Structures are given as structure tokens and as C-alpha cells.
Amino acid sequence: MVAAASTPTPDHMRLLIKVARMYHERGVRQPEIAAHLNMSQPRVSRLLKEAVDRGVVRTVVVSPEGVHAELEEALVARYGLRDAVVVEVEGSGADVIPALAAATATYLDATLKGGDVIGVSSWSATLLESVKVMRARTSSGAQEVVQIVGGSGSPEVQLHATRLTSRLAELTGARPVFAPSAALVGSRELRVLLSREPAMVDVMQAWSRLTLALLGIGSLDPSPLLRRSGNAITAQDQRALKKLGAVGDVCARYFDADGNSVDAPFNDRLIGIEPDQLRAVERRIAVAGGMDKVAAIRGAVRGRWINILVTDVDVARELLND
Structure with missing residues (x-):
């Protein structure tokens, strides 16, 4: 002045x-x-x-309808996020996936900086929809697209995980890296054996090169897609997780309301990125919405499992009412 x-x-x-x-x-x-x-x-x-x-002229930015910059800034400040995207969902009780997918596709198109190594969660319907509406880049946006949790499942939905990874790789000019294993295997011994297979070793080594992770956030009740894949937890495991205070998961790593990891009975049977390795990734983008996921999303941001959130306006307001 x-x-x-x-x-x-x-x-x-x-x-x-x-x-x-x-x-x-x-x-x-x-x-x-x-x-x-x-x-x-x-x-x-x-x-x-x-x-x-002198203050004679003052600049005022007016957000158009459907743009929620103030909510986004409040989420960043409240939870220490790197960024937030809040989308409008038309109609009460409407499916949030199309709006989240469109926002995610736009966000990725704007922020992929070239040379990224992208880790992707295999069993997210929202992420698959995001890739469907994403435009191909004229320049390379990534080096590799890597599955960060087992990508194999029942034959009728196996195509989902493969399509998500391969299509994102195609759109960004990257090399796809598939995890040739289920996310949840039958025993600890089998997990150890599979982790020593050369193809799986290559995948696990790629996890240390990640610059960006594209994630879903699951609630305690497995999604229909995950249930059909054969990678979902059993009802018995679900009850055990509830007793432990679990509210949700990222990459099948379950956490409580404060975001602290819980000692799930199947952790030693999981083939996927470890929590510390995931938190070391520079940009961790989670795409999740719907009021049924509020507790899981809150736990994920509190526990720093993610640092960029794409969600809907109702969830954003509920997170800020906490």
C-alpha cells in the first residue's frame, strides 16, 4: 500500500x-x-x-455456480492437504461417480507434468470411469503406470483392472506395469512365494519410483466391484476389523477414524504397496465421494494416506463440520 x-x-x-x-x-x-x-x-x-x-480498486474473484473454491481452500487448511477438488452432484441421492470422474480426468490432464511414474489402485469403479472420460495427451504425461495392489481377480471382472491400467498408460504415453497376482492370497506363505516371482519383483521395485498415486478410498463394506473380483475380505474379517475400530481402507490397508493403521488379520496375505511406501509418494490423489464414505475419507485425510482429495460438495461440508 x-x-x-x-x-x-x-x-x-x-x-x-x-x-x-x-x-x-x-x-x-x-x-x-x-x-x-x-x-x-x-x-x-x-x-x-x-x-x-491506495485501495481505490480492489480485485474480487467471484466463483461461478458449481465451483467451490472456498470449500477447497478450507479443506486444504483444515487437513493439511496439498490440494482439493470439490464437485457439484446434480440431484439429491444421485450417483457421484460421473461428476468425480470428470473432475479427476480434468485435474490429471492439467497436472501431469511429464515423466511421472503413476501408481494406480486396481479395483475402483470411479478411477475406471475417470480414465474413460480422460483425453489422450499430445505429449507424454508419464513414464510408467503401475498397479500398486494385486490386479488379478475373478475372470468376469479381471478385465477391469487390466483396462484401467492399460488405458491410463495409453492416454499418458506410458508403459503399463501389471501386478500378476491377486490382492488377497490364501496364505502368508503363498504371498512370500509370489513376491519372489521375477514379474512381481519388477512391480514392487517400480513402487519405489512412484511420483503420483491414483487411489480410491474404500469403506468397511466392500464395493460391489471389489466383491465380484474375489479380492474382498470375508464377513468374518469384516467383523474383526469393526472390533479394531476400522472405518475404511486405501489399497486394502485399513485404518481407524483417526487414520491410524489397524492390525488386520489378513495383512500378511496382502500383495500391495506398504503404508510407509505409499506415504512417501509425492502426490497421492484420492477420488471418493458419497455420504456413506465420509468416515473413511475423514480417516484417510487425518492419517495422511492421501494429500490430494477429489470429492463432492456434501462430503466436503461434512468434513469441515467435524
Whole structure:
């Protein structure tokens, strides 16, 4: 701001306001203002800057309907996120997936910086829909797209995990890296054996190169897609998790309401990225919405499982009411 000591004369203020109104309200260009008022263009430019410095002109950004910048900023401040995207969902009780998918596709298109190594959760209907509506990039957006949780499942839905990874790789000009195993195997011994297979070793080594993780957030009740895949937990495991205070998961790693990991009875049978390895990824984008997932999303942001959130406006408001 201009120092208080440099108090302008009334005549100077009148000129200042005249120039500001011509430029900001009437849309007159600076050369035309200079000609009309018989002064140099540099002086017009100085007067316009002074009008801002003195508070005569103030910039106000007005968000259009459907854009929730204030909610996004509040989420970032409240939970220490790197970024947040809040979308409008049309109609009460409407499916949130299309709106979340469109926002995610746009966000990725704008923020992929080239050379990224993208880790992707295999069993998310929202992520698959995001990839469906994403546009191909004219320049390479990534080096690799890597499955970060077992991508094998029942034959009728196996195509889902493969399509998600391969399509995202195709769109970003990357090499797809598939995890040739189920997410949840039958025993600890089998997990150890599978983890030693050369193809699985390559996948696990790629996890240390990740610069971005694209994630879903699951609630305690497995999604229909996950249930059909054969990678869902049993009803007995679900009851055990509930007793442990679990509210949700990221990559089949379950956590409580504060985001703390819980000692799930099947952790030693999981083939997927470890929690510490996931948290080391620079950008961890979670796409999740719907009021049934509020507890899981809150736990995920509290526990720093994610640092970028794409969600709907109702969930955002509920998170801020916490």
C-alpha cells in the first residue's frame, strides 16, 4: 500500500478515480485513456497501479455456480492437504461417480507434468470411469503406470483392472506395469512365494519410483466391484476389523477414524504397496465421494494416506463440520 504520509490532493484523487473508472468499468484501453486525457501512457499505467495500492480498486474473484473454491481452500487448511477438488452432484441421492470422474480426468490432464511414474489402485469403479472420460495427451504425461495392489481377480471382472491400467498408460504415453497376482492370497506363505516371482519383483521395485498415486478410498463394506473380483475380505474379517475400530481402507490397508493403521488379520496375505511406501509418494490423489464414505475419507485425510482429495460438495461440508 502507498504510505499514509503521501496524502494525495483532492485533484489528484479525482484524476485517479477517473482513470480507474475508465479502465475497469468502461473497458477503455490505456492508449485511448492517455489520448482522451492528454497524458502519456506510462502515466496512465502508474495511476492505475496507484489506484490499486491506495485501495481505490480492489480485485474480487467471484466463483461461478458449481465451483467451490472456498470449500477447497478450507479443506486444504483444515487437513493439511496439498490440494482439493470439490464437485457439484446434480440431484439429491444421485450417483457421484460421473461428476468425480470428470473432475479427476480434468485435474490429471492439467497436472501431469511429464515423466511421472503413476501408481494406480486396481479395483475402483470411479478411477475406471475417470480414465474413460480422460483425453489422450499430445505429449507424454508419464513414464510408467503401475498397479500398486494385486490386479488379478475373478475372470468376469479381471478385465477391469487390466483396462484401467492399460488405458491410463495409453492416454499418458506410458508403459503399463501389471501386478500378476491377486490382492488377497490364501496364505502368508503363498504371498512370500509370489513376491519372489521375477514379474512381481519388477512391480514392487517400480513402487519405489512412484511420483503420483491414483487411489480410491474404500469403506468397511466392500464395493460391489471389489466383491465380484474375489479380492474382498470375508464377513468374518469384516467383523474383526469393526472390533479394531476400522472405518475404511486405501489399497486394502485399513485404518481407524483417526487414520491410524489397524492390525488386520489378513495383512500378511496382502500383495500391495506398504503404508510407509505409499506415504512417501509425492502426490497421492484420492477420488471418493458419497455420504456413506465420509468416515473413511475423514480417516484417510487425518492419517495422511492421501494429500490430494477429489470429492463432492456434501462430503466436503461434512468434513469441515467435524
